[in-house]
Every structure is written in structure tokens, then in C-alpha cells.
């Protein structure tokens with residue numbers, strides 16, 4: 176494809192007149208992994224929610240290139256088109272897996288549900304695809320009928336990833352996917368994500384405050400401070416030759432990235 | 433031989449905002465041209481900007497002013513102004529870079545690190561691994577280490593893994609930052625031979641070599657930063 180998958184145009188969101196994010200512009204091309212970094216409260220999550228239709232921006236718009244080749248403003252999509260994006264063409268990996276999973280049903284059903292949304296009805300095929308995905312995210316097949324309530328934090332996160340990727344989405348949003356996990360569990364999850372992103376050629380917008388995660392997964396970085404984008408560029412360039420004072424502070428605050 | 437790289441009016445300074453906004457000037461008005469089959473040695477005292485020049489060409493450092501024109505797919509791209517994805521595309525197929533120190537990605541095995549540039553060009557995994565194995569063998573990395581992450585390797589071993597990775601695919605432009613610095617005589621001779629072979633195949637090379645005899649062994653021309661900028 177020779178055009179951007181997602182375009183952010185002047186996206187702004189205010190809460191009670193206070194800036195959460197303001198005038199954000201960027202293009203995401205197919206296969207790119209864009210990391211949004213910045214300190215807590217800088218507006219990363221707000222921006223991600225505006226981009227993924229979870230909240231409506233106060234100004235500006237996001238444009239998406241649909242499978243049929245049309246590029247449309249998200250606010251102009253029909254209800255059916257929105258549903259297709261939310262359930263199939265997009266993935267959303269939340270920091271807290273409980274937000275992205277249905278805790279009341281089995282792991283297998285969590286993965287199968289997204290398949291059924293694309294019209295798959297054959298029970299045997301749904302189950303075998305679910306098993307295959309559990310396997311890909313390193314969850315033993317014999318845990319398929321258990322509720323994710325029984326799973327550890329790391330397993331839940333991997334299940335959430337399987338649930339999202341089973342429909343072969345073209346775009347995946349992630350909000351601090353490794354936050355709140357033990358360091359060793361985090362490392363394993365990062366390895367998994369890195370492998371999946373590369374083998375599937377996914378386009379990703381990932382929010383993280385951890386520059387090491389950005390270094391490992393992303394091709395480009397967008398730095399936010401107080402709701403504004405203050406610097407963008409290739410990942411290695413932003414980390415090794417940061418221009419803005421705030422970016423220099425971020426980079427110098429970690430031991431080695 | 434055709435010109436493949438043209439640097440014009442390059443200026444670069446670092447600004448250290450956290451340290452009182454100090455400015456560190458590196459280049460003022462640097463010009464450089466390079467043709468296929470040339471091997472250029474960048475020389476100058478420590479801190480003069482040799483590594484910085486390579487990093488600017490690769491896009492790891494931002495050019496302050498000026499143009500970095502690279503012949504990519506038979507047209508000229510100004511990497512100082514290119515979009516990130518164009519720079520990545522140039523890195524994938526046109527510009528190779530052997531950094532001074534290997535940047536280890538935790539837990540990734542040596543063989544995968546070396547074959548990665550080939551996989552990124554769409555070469556079949558078995559073929560890529562075969563080629564990677566050949567290079568590791570040539571650089572004397574014992575086979576029992578291939579499945580391990582280079583994290584725990586010695587400095588010289590890491591450097592050879594880095595060189596194997598840099599030479600896995602053919603690049604029209606190859607940047608080498610002190611590739612022979614921590615190698616013994618035998619390994620050094622092998623690396624110098626690999627550089628020569630790449631040049632014979634038409635690659636244009638820009639290298640930093642601490643050792644004057646290494647420089648004389650492989651380079652066709654010198655570029656002295658003390659005079660250039």
C-alpha cells in the first residue's frame with residue numbers, strides 16, 4: 176500500500192477547559208510501529224482513545240484507510256463500518272487485561288468470540304483456531320476451558336493479545352501493554368510482541384512511558400509533554416540525538432536504552 | 433564508477449539543554465563525495481566527529497544543516513530531509529552500518545541477529561541462516577555460541593558478531609566504525625579481507641580505523657576531518 180493507514184489531523188481534547196491533548200498531527204504508514212512516549216498525564220492515553228474512537232476529540236479528526244481503499248474520517252463512518260473496525264480490523268490491547276477480556280467466559284471463548292464476529296460459525300474450526308492462537312502466545316492448550324480469572328497477569332495479557340490478533344487486524348492500539356507486570360514477565364511479553372509484530376507485519380500505535388519498550392518495538396517515536404507533541408523521529412534518532420530539552424531529560428533519566 | 437553519496441554544506445552542533453544549554457560544534461561546512469568501489473578512511477583526532485559523521489549519514493544523528501544525498505534505487509534521496517520510512521528503506525537496501533559496539537537485543541540468539549538483515553529483504557529463513565552461519569564460521573565464532581545471545585560474549589566476539597551482521601547482506605554503501613579495534617591479528621586480517629571483497633563487488637566504504645596500517649591495507653583515499661570542517 177502506498178498511502179498512510181491512519182492520519183491524525185490536529186486532534187485536540189479538553190476536559191473542563193484543560194488540555195489533555197492538543198493539535199496532534201502524524202501519519203502512520205502500513206508496517207510502522209509508532210511509540211507515543213511521555214510522562215504520566217502528558218495525554219498519551221487520551222490521544223490513543225481519540226484515535227481509536229473510544230472518545231470523540233473536541234477538534235481535529237482521524238482518517239483511516241479502509242480495506243476497500245477509501246480513506247475516511249472516523250467520525251463519518253457508518254455504524255457497520257465502525258463495528259467492523261472495532262471488532263475485526265483493529266485490535267486494542269489495554270494495560271489492564273480485565274478491560275480487554277471478558278472475565279466471565281473461558282479463554283477459548285475470549286478468542287473465539289472475535290472470530291464469530293467475523294461470521295465464523297463452525298464450532299470445531301473456532302476451537303482449533305483458538306487453540307492455535309493460545310499456542311502462539313505460549314498458553315498451554317489444556318488451559319483453554321478455564322476462565323482468565325485463573326490466569327496470572329502475564330497470561331491474561333497474552334490472552335488479550337491472542338483475542339485481538341485472531342481476526343488479523345491491520346492496526347493495533349496498545350496502551351502500556353507491559354505496565355504493571357513483573358520485570359521477567361514483562362521481558363517475556365516483549366519478546367512475544369516483538370516476534371508477532373515482525374512476523375505479522377502489524378501496524379501499531381503503542382503508548383508507553385518506558386523508553387526501553389519503545390526502543391525494542393517501535394520504528395518511530397512521538398514525544399508528548401503537557402498534551403502537545405514536542406518531538407518526533409526515527410526511534411534511534413530520538414533516543415540518541417534528542418533535540419528538545421524535555422526529550423533530553425527523558426533520555427538522560429534512564430540508565431541505558 | 434558512479435558517485436553514490438554527496439554530502440553538501442553539512443553543519444552539526446549538539447545543544448546540551450540540561451547542562452546550561454552548552455553548544456558543542458562538530459561540523460561547520462562539510463563537503464564529501466564518494467563513488468562506488470571507493471574505500472574512504474575518515475581520520476582525525478579523538479572527538480573530532482568521525483563517529484558523528486557516520487551516524488549522520490545513517491540518520492541516527494540529525495543533520496543540522498546541509499544535504500546528505502544518497503543514490504537509492506537510481507534516484508537521489510536527501511536523507512537529511514527524508515521521512516522516517518524513507519530512511520528505513522535506505523537502511524534496508526542501500527546503507528549498511530557496523531557500529532563500534534554491538535547493541536544487543538536481550539535474549540535474541542546470535543544466529544538470528546546476523547540473519548535479520550537478510551530476512552528483512554525477504555530472503556527465505558533457511559537461506560538466511562545458512563549465509564549467517566557461513567559468516568560466523570568465517571569470523572571464527574564457535575558454533576556452540578550461535579544459539580546464545582551475545583550479551584555475555586567477549587568484546588572481540590561481540591564485535592565479530594556485529595561485523596557478520598553488517599556483511600550479511602550486500603549494501604551499496606557500508607559504514608564501518610572501528611571494525612578492527614578489538615580484534616587479534618588473525619581475525620583482523622579476515623575482516624580486512626571481507627572489506628576488500630565488498631569493495632571489489634562495488635560497495636562504497638566509509639571507515640574509521642584507529643590503526644594506520646589497517647587503513648593503508650584497505651582504503652583507497654583518506655578524508656581528514658581536521659582539515660575538512
Ligand SMILES: Nc1ncnc2c1ncn2[C@@H]1O[C@H](COP(=O)(O)OP(=O)(O)OP(=O)(O)O)[C@@H](O)[C@H]1O
Pocket residue numbers: 415416446456458476477478479480481482483484485
Ligand atoms: N549524542 C551526542 N550528544 C552530545 N554530544 C555528542 C554526541 N555524540 C557525540 N558528541 C560530541 O561530538 C563530538 C564528536 O564526537 P565523535 O564521537 O563523533 O568523535 P570521534 O571522532 O568518533 O572520536 P573517537 O575517535 O574518540 O571515537 C565530541 O565532542 C562528542 O563529545
Ligand SMILES: Nc1ncnc2c1ncn2[C@@H]1O[C@H](COP(=O)(O)OP(=O)(O)O)[C@@H](O)[C@H]1O
Pocket residue numbers: 190194195196213214215216217218219220221222
Ligand atoms: N475522563 C477524564 N476526565 C477528566 N480529565 C481527564 C480524563 N482523562 C484524562 N484526563 C486528564 O487529561 C490529562 C491527560 O491524561 P492521560 O491521557 O490519561 O495521560 P497519560 O496517558 O499520558 O498518562 C491529565 O491531566 C488527566 O488528568
Ligand SMILES: [Mg+2]
Pocket residue numbers: 219220221
Ligand atoms: Mg495513560
Ligand SMILES: [Mg+2]
Pocket residue numbers: 482483484
Ligand atoms: Mg568514534
